[in-house]
Amino acid sequence: MGLAVHDVPDATPLWRVERSDCLDFLGALEDGSVDCIVTDPAYSGMNQHMQFGRGRIVGRYGEPGNSRWFQEFHDDPATFSRFLEECHRVLRPDRHIYVMFDSFSLLSLGALMRERFNVKGVIVWDKVNIGMGHYFRRSHELVVFACKGRRRLNRRDLADVWRIKRIHRGAYPTQKPVELFARMLVGSVEPGMVVCDPFAGSGSSAIAALAAGCSFAGADISADAVALARARCSAYTTTGRDPLEA
Ligand SMILES: C[S@@+](CC[C@H](N)C(=O)[O-])C[C@H]1O[C@@H](n2cnc3c(N)ncnc32)[C@H](O)[C@@H]1O
Numbered sequence: 001m002g003l004a005v006h007d008v009p010d011a012t013p014l015w016r017v018e019r020s021d022c023l024d025f026l027g028a029l030e031d032g033s034v035d036c037i038v039t040d041p042a043y044s045g046m047n048q049h050m051q052f053g054r055g056r057i058v059g060r061y062g063e064p065g066n067s068r069w070f071q072e073f074h075d076d077p078a079t080f081s082r083f084l085e086e087c088h089r090v091l092r093p094d095r096h097i098y099v100m101f102d103s104f105s106l107l108s109l110g111a112l113m114r115e116r117f118n119v120k121g122v123i124v125w126d127k128v129n130i131g132m133g134h135y136f137r138r139s140h141e142l143v144v145f146a147c148k149g150r151r152r153l154n155r156r157d158l159a160d161v162w163r164i165k166r167i168h169r170g171a172y173p174t175q176k177p178v179e180l181f182a183r184m185l186v187g188s189v190e191p192g193m194v195v196c197d198p199f200a201g202s203g204s205s206a207i208a209a210l211a212a213g214c215s216f217a218g219a220d221i222s223a224d225a226v227a228l229a230r231a232r233c234s235a236y237t238t239t240g241r242d243p244l245e246a
Contacts, residue, residue, distance in 0.1 A: 015206055015216040015233045019226040022198035023079075025219035026086035034090050034217060035193035037097040038184045038205045040176055041083075043075045043105040080109045083198075084116045090196065094149035096188040100125075100176075101142045110144055117146035125180060127166035143184065153187035171244050172202035172228055178245055181208035189214050203229030207242050 018025055022041075087097055097117060101110055106122075113119050123143040131138040164179045181204055189195060191213030197205040200218030206229060209216040216233070220226050228244075235243045 015210060015237070016218070017200055017203060017206065017216075017226055017229045017233065018219045019221070019223055020219040021221050022083060022219060023086060025198050026083070026090055029090040029196075029217070031089055032092040033194065034196040035092055035095050035214070036185065036188050037087050037091055037099075037196045037198075038181050038208075039098070039197045039199050040100040040174070040201065040205070041075065041105075041199045042174075043102060043109075075105060075109060077109065077112060081112055081115070084112055087198075088116045088148055091148045094151045095147070096151055096184075097146050097148065098123075098184040098188075099144050099146075101144060103138075103142070106142050106144070110142075113144050113146055117148055118150075119144060119146040121145045121160055124161045126161055126163040128163060129166060129168070131166070145184075151188075154190075155187055158183075158187050167245075170202070172225060175202045175244065176204045178204045178207045178211070178242060181205040182211065185209065185212045185214070200229050201225050202244060203232045204244075206233050207236055207245075210236055 125141045127139050162183050164177050167175050185208055189212055193214045195209035195214045195216050197218040200220045206216040206218055
């Protein structure tokens with residue numbers, strides 16, 4: 001298969017979104033073939049902690065009978081380590097990676113990032129509006145920012161708390177604002193680079209990548225997500241408009 005997007009001389013950014021497990025998808029990419037990884041994994045840990053009421057996962061449900069928003073990634077430390085190892089292999093040297101965590105997964109898995117990458121910081125995404133919870137109700141998520149090798153940010157005026165309104169009742173469960181990924185990419189890519197997201201969901205990272213003049217290679221295990229992300233990228237490259245965000 002290979003990552004053909006990189007070799008196309010034309011300036012038009014290309015994209016592809018595959019239906020695949022993240023490890024299979026990464027396993028098929030060549031060593032050092034992507035320039036930036038931005039990703040928002042489907043951690044199972046948080047949901048295990050957040051089973052409320054009758055043990056259901058909080059949120060909007062899909063088809064009747066579906067008890068989960070989407071399939072979770074089995075984020076035991078061994079699997080997460082393999083995932084990071086693959087991310088490290090496919091990332092070109094002297095490039096950046098951004099991995100999103102909720103508080104629970106940061107405590108259980110975040111430290112593994114330091115075994116593979118040079119961790120440079122933890123960014124707080126302030127979602128502005130308060131979310132679910134029985135204790136302190138959540139209004140933030142975290143992004144671990146790290147480097148393979150050495151690379152500065154493109155700019156020196158970027159703070160590590162990002163106040164961006166979360167998406168309420170989006171087209172896809174846990175759809176993130178494009179702006180969130182755009183903030184990751186602004187310091188880390190140049191036009192023509194390849195951005196990768198192995199948990200692409202509705203394709204918000206893809207839209208941010210295309211808007212930054214980059215190509216995009218992503219995957220998601222859900223057929224619905226892949227269909228949505230593909231339609232979104234296609235509409236964006238044709239019209240210049242993102243159909244899921246104004
Ligand atoms: C938190 S969501 C990503 C949302 C995305 N950032 C967006 O803005 O729409 C995580 C995604 O991971 C996908 N997923 C779960 N397990 C996976 C796996 N093993 N490999 C790839 N994708 C997986 C889910 O289908 C879900 O779309």
